[in-house]
Amino acid sequence: MAAARLGWPRVGSSVLFLCDLQERFRDTIVAFPQIVAVAARMLQGCRILGVPALVTEQRPDVLGPTVPELGAQDLPRVPKTAFSMAGAAAPLLGDPNLRHVLLCGIEAQACVLQTALDLLERGLDVHVVADAVSSRSQAERALALSRMRQAGAYLSTCESVLLLLLRDAAHPKFKQILPMIKDPPPDTGLILGGPMGVLGGP
Template sequence: MPTLDGNCRMCWTPSLLSLPPACLPLEGMAAARTSLGRVLPGSSILFLCDMQERFRHSIVYFPQIVSVAARMLRVARLLQVPALLTEQYPQGLGPTVPELGAEGLQPVSKTCFSMVPTLQRELDSRPQLQSVLLCGIEAQVCILHTTLDLLERGLQVHIVVDACSSRSQVDRLTALARMRQSGAFLSTSEGLIMQLVRDAAHPKFREVMDPGVPLLGHPAQENVYGRGVG
């Protein structure tokens, strides 16, 4: 048993955390790799969750959230990352808003909060899939349920925090913290896009970094961790 003396020195016992990578057992090395959260185009998919007309006037930062999600979709198309789109009970909540730019994507209707049950076949047909980039609403409902289901499948989940929102900041921020506790990665759109391209010499880099699309500095990002919340 470790002992603690008056000088707060604890006797040393080896652990996975104290071992250099070369000394880690194979299962420890595998865990370290999966926890890095790297995002690669060939093993990633973009999920677009329920950005519909009925939510337009009730979701905090709705225009900014949709704008960032639209950029994520455009980048996904440039880099050949597949994208899937859902709509929650569209008969009552309306269609996907046009400014998302989702033409060509077939929206999948659902009533379950999680996107996973309705997209089960798509997920099963992609054995190479490792990472899901998740945008949409609401953070404490459909985004959270989807995240937990994806994590249970052993997939890495990357929440695009500047493309996810709720009707209240309390729900939004608490849901982000809850998903992080469960093992999801919290990332900005800019950070994920830079992971996908990896190199300024990428042939699509100029198109990806379209200066006509303002990304940084809008309120949805400034308040991701609660700064400036009234």
């Protein structure tokens, strides 16, 4: 009998994808500052735990560079025209140890969704950090999250993913991660449920 897929990310087999958190989106994306703040917290936690990260930029000549408050200035920014990050991530996706992708960024219904579908098709576990994902409208955001969940992605939060990676309060890095958990995350206006049961139901 095959083991159930539990969606339990592990440090040695995970990578963080940061999708297109660029300047031109600053004034159009719902809760953009808060989304970036949560993604920055996710990146900081992954740095502490030794989880590698990939940063992409969608047509940076048009949409500008990655915003500085993400804190990714030391990371390469991979330009792309495809909506999915999979092509830009080819070197990482070739790692036979990779099992889990932690996914943050914008826009939910475009680049994030297509990245998730591409990764799921390759047999990877996709953990969508829902409080670090947004769109220009809450409807697009909510329905895209629902679509990813239907396809088999795991919807989670920054705090939950970090705790899943830690697994134990005795972890040697726990005290470094603890302030990120004790400090409440910014409110990103995430819709939980609603008349369509967007994040609930089958």
